[in-house]
Amino acid sequence: MSPGVPGRARRVAVLVNPTSGVGRGARAGAEVSARLRAAELEVLDVSEETAEAAHQHAREAVQAGVDVLVVVGGDGMVHLGADVCAGTDCALGVVAAGTGNDVARALGLPVHDLRAAAEVIARGVPRPVDLGRHTDREGRAHWFAGVLAAGFDALVTERANQLRWPRGRLRYLLAVARELPVFRPMPYRVTVDGREVQTEAMLVAVGNGPAYGGGLQICPEARWDDGLLDVLVVRPVSVPELLRVLPRVFRGTHLSHPAVQLLRGQQVEVAGPELMTYADGERFRPLPLTCEAVPAAVRVVLSGGSRHRAPG
Numbered sequence: 488m489s490p491g492v493p494g495r496a497r498r499v500a501v502l503v504n505p506t507s508g509v510g511r512g513a514r515a516g517a518e519v520s521a522r523l524r525a526a527e528l529e530v531l532d533v534s535e536e537t538a539e540a541a542h543q544h545a546r547e548a549v550q551a552g553v554d555v556l557v558v559v560g561g562d563g564m565v566h567l568g569a570d571v572c573a574g575t576d577c578a579l580g581v582v583a584a585g586t587g588n589d590v591a592r593a594l595g596l597p598v599h600d601l602r603a604a605a606e607v608i609a610r611g612v613p614r615p616v617d618l619g620r621h622t623d624r625e626g627r628a629h630w631f632a633g634v635l636a637a638g639f640d641a642l643v644t645e646r647a648n649q650l651r652w653p654r655g656r657l658r659y660l661l662a663v664a665r666e667l668p669v670f671r672p673m674p675y676r677v678t679v680d681g682r683e684v685q686t687e688a689m690l691v692a693v694g695n696g697p698a699y700g701g702g703l704q705i706c707p708e709a710r711w712d713d714g715l716l717d718v719l720v721v722r723p724v725s726v727p728e729l730l731r732v733l734p735r736v737f738r739g740t741h742l743s744h745p746a747v748q749l750l751r752g753q754q755v756e757v758a759g760p761e762l763m764t765y766a767d768g769e770r771f772r773p774l775p776l777t778c779e780a781v782p783a784a785v786r787v788v789l790s791g792g793s794r795h796r797a798p799g
Contacts (some may be wrong), residue, residue, distance in 0.1 A: 497555065499523055499608070500548040502541055502568070503534040504560030504585065515584045515601055516559045522605035523557070542567055549577040555788060557608055561585015562633060562699075566767035569618055569632045569785055578613035578786040586654050587768060589698040590633045594711070594789060607790045615783035616711045619695040619766070621776050630784070631766035634699040634706060637757050637774060638673065638690030638721075642666050644700070644765040656701035656737075663733070672723040675759035679718055680752035689721040689729070689746075693755050693778060697739070699768065707739030708749070714782040718750040754779045 501523070503516035513534075520530045533548045533556075535541040545556055549571055556572055557580035558564035565581055572579045582604040583591035594616075597603035619631045636644055646662035653661065672687045692699075694706025694717040706717040724732070724746045735741040742749055757764075758775035765771055 498529045498531065498553045499555045499557055499580070500531045500533045500545065500553040501557045501559065502545050502564070504558075504564050512559065512584070515582065518601050519557065519559055519582050519605050519608075522602065523609055526605070526609035528609060538567070542571065545571045549575055553577055555580045555608065555613075557582060559584055562587050562590050562767040563769045565590045565632050566630075566769045569767075570630045572786075573618055573620070573628070573630045573781075573784045578788050580608040580611075580788040582608070586658070587699070587701040589701065590696055590767065592702075593633070593696050593698055594787060596789065608788050611788040611790050613786035614789045616785055616787045617695055617714060618781050618784035619693065619716060619778050620781045620784070621772055621778040623772065629772060630781075631695065631771065631778075632785075633694070633696035633767045634709075635693040635764055635766040635771060635778065636690070636699065637693065637759070637762070637764045638675075638688060639666065639670055640690045640692055640699070640705070641762060641765045642670065644768060645763070647700075648768070659700040659703070667726055667729070673760040675720070675757065677718060677720060677750070677758075678756040679716075679750040680754055682750070682752070684720065684748070684750070686720065687723055688759075689723060690719075691721075691757055691759070692719045693717070693757065694719065695780060703736045704739030705736060706749075707742065712782075714780050715751050715753055716755050716778070716780045718752070718755055720748040720750070722746045722748070 501520050503512045523530050533544040535544050555578045558568040559582040568579045581591050583598040588598045621629045643662045643666050647659050650658050675688050677684045692705045694709040697706050697709045698704050706719055709717040756777045763773050
């Protein structure tokens, strides 16, 4: 039953990744939906064949008053769900069944465990989580949950998204290996709450959450509840040095490296090369762009026992 609303089943909309492997996403969505119905929840399937149609159908369900939008997939689905649920009364439920699942993992949610994920959605508690927001010239808001990549990392993500194999961390590492030989540092102007840094850099990453790329803890100190964005700038290093540092990024111990600078603030402007940024592994907006941390922009359904960096 819906918490605090006696006598009424909680209304849940389930959205499956429309680009997932043949039949795999549909089967995961069907299993999760069945488990939620068994928990006496009212379930509406809002899945579509394209990301655009899925986004529109999900938005219509939220506007119609569903209590929880459940996304089934990876970080890209969290990205879509956050964009739809931000600033609304609808909570976001996450069934982590994708490739990277960095946001779900950082929030302490089950990964590749449909039964446990459905249990969290049925029995868990919506908790406030910060989001990053970019507002375009037309006044439209574009949201992200985890990390915005704006350099070498964005180019690697673009390569990784073109690969069908391998999956997870290995796919990202293969994309790194292919991008490194042709990459050159680029000039940036990064402004954080009025503090400006001009430098050549390998990458600029803006973190609302700590990780991307299937486990790279690029902004390891980022929190979901501090109303701030962590901005990581990596100045030029040699290819051998970058390869030596990369394992430290998986452990989140790279912040002490002399080429790494960490800035933190509420509003961030990144200007630099003409490239497309990526957020939560999805194409986002081209540089230059400004983004801001929005406290408690969305509620995510979490387990009472989850080990995460959200409030409480």
